Amino acid sequence: MQKKVLYMLAYLLLGVGWATAQVSSVTGIVTSADDGEPVIGASVLVKGTTTGTVTDLDGNFTLQVPAGAKTLVVSYIGFQTQEVAVAPRVAVALKGDDKLLDEVVVTGYTTQRRASFTGAAAIVDKDALTKKTDASFMKSLEGTVPGVQMNNASSMPGTFGTVFVRGRGSLSSGTAPLYVIDGVPVNAENEGSTATDNNNTDPMSTLNPADIENVTILKDAAATAIYGSRAGNGVIVITTKKGAEGATTVNFEMKQGAVSMGNHNMDYADAKSSMDLFAKGWVAAGKATNYEDAYKELTKNYHWDGSSSTDWIDAITRTGHYQDYNLNISGRTGKTGYYLGLGYLDTKGIVIASDFARYSGRLNVDSKFNRLTVGANTSFSYSVKNGFAMRTNGAMSSPLVIAVSMMKPFYKMRDEKGNYLLHNNSNPVAMCDPELGNLNRTRV
Structure with a gap:
């Protein structure tokens, strides 16, 4: 009898082990622990292998795992990486990256301890802001704050980019968040040419990132209780630097770098190769009887x-x-603190005739008298942005679109006298010429 019981237990254990080893398909969902919303595009990877997938628009995923796999690694930008055991069905709630969070939340008019703050907020400190070199500090928030999306359709420095906090809230009205600098709401509308040219100046690019202490993003509807309907698309609260305790400190920082076109790993066909393809196409389409006649005719026509x-x-x-x-x-003498910042930025974009220059200055002074603190924040900024038009319909004034879709390699750029030649009434190089081209200059 005892032997029968032992045999039955052995068979049961073997059956459980066999069933566990045969788990080949895993389905699950990945959500945010902060608000329960699905995380789109989260990476789900079998630990120790290259087998993986990403979540869909609803945060769901299905993954075929090899036999013997025990752990899944789930990760997404702005969240902590999490490991879960392999099972037929898993549910993962990713937590925000606490490295970007501080103990104090600045809402603009008030300052609260994070433990007592009930809203949804994320804080980016000055160290994270200076890791990326861009004219606008908003570039530093890209990929570091959950729920914040950015889109810049051009490569021109200082150009206005679209910012969404927790998605697009409207198809017809404005979607820009409210910006608050040291408790004062500021104009977040773009400056410069019309929106159809896609060449507006980002007003936040006039603010020197080196003068910013931290940035707080208020992401939920509770922000409307502080700022009203203007906060319907979220609030970005900017706190600038002030004098710190201790002796006077003087800091000088210099950054230099270069930028080139990314993912440019293919060569375009030259004139001879293009003409060869054109001639073969003519023959295939019946426009010419043989390759030689087609080649000669095309050479003459062009x-x-x-x-x-x-x-x-x-x-x-x-x-x-x-x-x-x-x-x-910066420093503090007695009960008076002071911060003086001067900055100069000059950046040239990948496309010729696109550049941005900024001269900035800031002076923050505060004094404490018992329970009263009196201070003054002053700033100066002068920016000059040069950029090409980005219109892709009507006049078709985008040199990038023209160069890719309308120009052929056997077109000449200039004639024998050095004058620009027009092809299909266009020449992208001429359009980027400061004296002749369709360029835009904006001073802010």
């Missing part, structure tokens, strides 16, 4: 000399350069 070739993408792009200089003096 006025090609048979040897010259123009790389239009190379003609309108370059290696951009970035230089940023900042000097700040």
Whole structure:
């Protein structure tokens, strides 16, 4: 009898082990622990392998795992990486990255301890802001704060970008969040040319990131109780630096760098290769009886000399350069603190004739008298932005779109006298010429 019981237990254990080893398909959902919303595009990877997948629009995923797999690794930008055991069905709640959070939440008019703050907020400190080199500090928030999305349709420095806090709240009205600098709401509307040119100046690019202490993003509806309907799309609260305790400190910072076109791992066909393809296409379409006649006719029609070739993408792009200089003096004498910051930024974009320069200065002074604190924050900024038009309909004034879709490598850029030649009434290099082109200059 005892042997029968032992055999039955052995068979049961073997059956459980066999069933566990045969788990080949895992389904699950990944959500945010902060608000329970699905996390789109989260990475789900079998630990120790390259087998993985990403979550769909509802946060769901299905993954075929190899036999013997025991652990799944779930990760997403702005959240803590989490490991879960392999099972037929798993549910993962990702927590926000606490490295970006502080003990104090600044809502603009008040300051609260994070333990007593009941709203949804994220804080980015000055160290995270200075890791990325861009004209606007908003670039530093990209990929670091859950629920904040950014979109910049051009490569021009200082150009206005679309910012969404927890998605797009309206299809017809404005979606920009409210910006508050040291408790004062500021104009967040873009400056410069019309929106159809996609060449507006980002007003936040006039603020020097080196002068910012931290940035707080208020993401839920509780912000409307403080700022009203203007906070319906979220609030971005900016706190600038002030004098710290101790002796006077003087800091000088210099940054320089270069930027080039990314993912440029393919070569465009030159004039001879393009003409060869054109001629073969004519023969295939029945426009010519043989390849030689088609080649000669096309060469004549396009006025090609048979040897010259123009790389239009190379003609309108370059290696951009970035230089940023900042000097700040801060300290506290008695009960009075002071911060003085001076900055100069000069950045040139990848596309020729796109650049941004900024001269900035800030002076913050505060004095404490018992329970009363009196202070004054003053700032100065002068920015000059040059950029090309980005219209892709009507007049078609975007040099990038023209270079890719309308220019052929056997088109010449200039004639023998050095004058620009027009092809289909366009020449992207001429459009980027400061004297002749369709350029926009904005001073803020």
